[in-house]
Amino acid sequence: MAAKVNASARIPSGRFTRAGRRRTPVDFLRDAVLWIIILLFFLPALWIILTSIRPNVEINTRPPVWIPSTLDFTSYKILFGMPLPEGAFDMGASIPVASYARNSTVIALVSTLIALTLGTLAGYVFARFRFKAKNGVFLSMMLLRAVPGVALSLPLFILFVRIGLSDKIIGMIIAYSAMNIPFTAWLMDGFFRAVPEELDDAALIDGCSRWTSFLRVDLPLALPGVAASGIFAFLTCWNEYALSTVITRTSASRTFPPALYEFTGSFVSDWRGMTALSVLMLIPAVIFVALVQRQLMEGLTSGAVKG
Amino acid sequence: MAAEPLAQQRGVTRGGRTFALKESVYLPIALLVPGFLVILLVVGFPMLYSLFLSFTDYTLINKSLHLIGLQNYITLFQDPVFGQAFGRTLLFMTLAVNLEFLLGLGIAQLMAKVIRGQGLLRTLMMIPMMFAPILVGFQFKWFFNDQVGLVNNILFSLTGHAHIIPWLVNVPLGFISILVAELWMGTPFMVIILEAGILSLPIEPFEAADVDGASGWQKFRHLTWPMLMPFIYTALAIRSLDLARVYDVVRIMTAGGPGNRTELIWTYVFRLAFSGHNFSLGSAMSYVTVLISFLFTWYLFTNVIKSRWEGR
Numbered sequence: 116m117a118a119k120v121n122a123s124a125r126i127p128s129g130r131f132t133r134a135g136r137r138r139t140p141v142d143f144l145r146d147a148v149l150w151i152i153i154l155l156f157f158l159p160a161l162w163i164i165l166t167s168i169r170p171n172v173e174i175n176t177r178p179p180v181w182i183p184s185t186l187d188f189t190s191y192k193i194l195f196g197m198p199l200p201e202g203a204f205d206m207g208a209s210i211p212v213a214s215y216a217r218n219s220t221v222i223a224l225v226s227t228l229i230a231l232t233l234g235t236l237a238g239y240v241f242a243r244f245r246f247k248a249k250n251g252v253f254l255s256m257m258l259l260r261a262v263p264g265v266a267l268s269l270p271l272f273i274l275f276v277r278i279g280l281s282d283k284i285i286g287m288i289i290a291y292s293a294m295n296i297p298f299t300a301w302l303m304d305g306f307f308r309a310v311p312e313e314l315d316d317a318a319l320i321d322g323c324s325r326w327t328s329f330l331r332v333d334l335p336l337a338l339p340g341v342a343a344s345g346i347f348a349f350l351t352c353w354n355e356y357a358l359s360t361v362i363t364r365t366s367a368s369r370t371f372p373p374a375l376y377e378f379t380g381s382f383v384s385d386w387r388g389m390t391a392l393s394v395l396m397l398i399p400a401v402i403f404v405a406l407v408q409r410q411l412m413e414g415l416t417s418g419a420v421k422g
Numbered sequence: 423m424a425a426e427p428l429a430q431q432r433g434v435t436r437g438g439r440t441f442a443l444k445e446s447v448y449l450p451i452a453l454l455v456p457g458f459l460v461i462l463l464v465v466g467f468p469m470l471y472s473l474f475l476s477f478t479d480y481t482l483i484n485k486s487l488h489l490i491g492l493q494n495y496i497t498l499f500q501d502p503v504f505g506q507a508f509g510r511t512l513l514f515m516t517l518a519v520n521l522e523f524l525l526g527l528g529i530a531q532l533m534a535k536v537i538r539g540q541g542l543l544r545t546l547m548m549i550p551m552m553f554a555p556i557l558v559g560f561q562f563k564w565f566f567n568d569q570v571g572l573v574n575n576i577l578f579s580l581t582g583h584a585h586i587i588p589w590l591v592n593v594p595l596g597f598i599s600i601l602v603a604e605l606w607m608g609t610p611f612m613v614i615i616l617e618a619g620i621l622s623l624p625i626e627p628f629e630a631a632d633v634d635g636a637s638g639w640q641k642f643r644h645l646t647w648p649m650l651m652p653f654i655y656t657a658l659a660i661r662s663l664d665l666a667r668v669y670d671v672v673r674i675m676t677a678g679g680p681g682n683r684t685e686l687i688w689t690y691v692f693r694l695a696f697s698g699h700n701f702s703l704g705s706a707m708s709y710v711t712v713l714i715s716f717l718f719t720w721y722l723f724t725n726v727i728k729s730r731w732e733g734r
Contacts, residue, residue, distance in 0.1 A: 265669045
């Protein structure tokens with residue numbers, strides 16, 4: 116933990132490299148190349164944003180209109196429940212955005228919390244305890260994660276119908292928690308391993324129980340790791356489609372990803388409405404990631420991802 | 423289990439004194455059980471049910487059940503499309519994982535050297551990770567549209583005359599278009615993990631190499647690469663497992679078509695189980711595929727256990 120690493124070697128001036136050498140034209144050229152690559156990667160996202168705020172006649176034209184001539188927020192207004200203007204083409208009007216937003220938020224947040232709690236406990240067990248069945252338990256957890264949503268969707272739907280969980284928020288929370296526990300456990304195992312075991316032993320010698328030592332010593336030190344796992348779990352839940360489209364049937368539990376499908380018709384698709392909803396979907400994810408981004412890097416650089 | 427003691431003893435030596443630490447054997451069980459139960463309910467139980475269905479003639483229309491033994495599995499192995507879809511999935515995985523890795527390693531190397539604007543660069547880089555796979559599918563289906571798609575439009579603006587390239591229809595182009603979408607979505611994850619790896623490397627060996635006059639390539643080959651190996655392994659493992667389950671993007675972009683030209687294993691399962699309503703055959707197929715990915719996962723994670731846990 117205390118080892119001198121590149122990440123902590125912050126050099127205040129922009130005129131020097133990390134190694135402390137004066138920056139040469141080659142360094143500037145290299146940074147320019149990186150910016151170009153990153154902007155190329157950003158281009159598809161930018162196109163989505165631009166499409167959502169341009170007049171409908173500028174979409175799907177040939178030759179293309181690159182820069183919107185005027186800003187047009189009609190699609191957003193419709194998603195927020197304003198009446199459809201006379202003669203406007205927008206499929207967003209029939210979508211209960213408020214219910215979908217509530218469902219997506221509740222399901223993603225609660226199942227992320229559950230997956231983090233149970234996955235962190237499991238990861239701690241994998242990192243600190245020795246018992247015979249450990250490898251088997253770990254392996255079977257990872258194996259069960261290898262089953263994709265599309266293979267699971269129908270049998271799970273049939274099971275959920277039998278036990279009254281289909282089209283219920285609680286059912287989706289249970290399903291998504293299960294999907295994220297194995298990966299969280301794997302990541303947290305690594306993060307707990309990056310915490311020196313001697314600290315634990317010292318706490319135990321001083322009379323802490325295993326549980327208090329976990330709460331007071333290991334957990335605080337592994338918190339950046341919890342944040343990193345949290346990002347991955349949240350994004351998985353927020354963006355999952357295959358299970359949600361089968362298990363959620365109505366606005367009682369339907370989340371955003373299947374809702375995107377509702378903008379496509381048999382002959383026409385409402386691209387502007389779809390991109391507007393996509394931007395709305397991206398905002399919470401961007402905010403969440405921006406908030407925990409530093410912890411993510413801190414967590415990942417602690418060496419926990421090794422092996 | 424019955425023969426095991428209630429508590430295990432472990433000796434820890436501190437300052438010449440040995441302390442005997444008592445560990446309850448029930449605590450780890452209590453901590454593991456809740457998570458494991460949830461997974462069993464959501465994944466284990468339905469998978470057992472679909473295993474049972476794969477031995478029947480169950481369809482979504484005709485709900486009567488007859489046990490037909492291994493018939494579905496025999497049909498499956500005689501089906502040329504299944505073999506093709508399976509091979510195409512393997513090819514797709516291999517290409518995507520390797521290209522994402524090379525691209526990711528290059529970007530991560532550049533990113534780790536940046537002094538100013540690193541936070542902004544990293545956030546921009548991570549934006550594709552936040553896109554729902556289904557959205558990526560719609561988006562790239564639209565970009566690769568032959569009439570009004572962004573790609574043909576850019577070609578139009580660059581060359582001055584119209585190109586109507588049917589990206590999603592032609593034989594290698596459809597596969598390549600899906601690959602591009604998957605690369606866009608998956609590379610940022612590689613960048614993040616590998617950049618974290620590069621940033622966590624100790625600085626001293628590089629200073630020593632500089633003193634000895636090592637070239638950039640020598641430093642990469644003999645210092646960065648071997649020390650980065652654990653991170654590389656993790657990034658490759660996670661991405662290949664994700665790619666083995668690739669579905670949403672392909673489902674939206676081509677749905678495996680036209681014909682079966684871009685059929686991957688999970689779009690074919692979907693086609694049989696839902697669109698074709700042959701649910702039991704679809705179950706058999708997903709079972710065969712899941713068993714193969716089990717082998718793959720098992721291989722990956724026994725290696726993880728070996729390298730990370732060293733037997734404890």
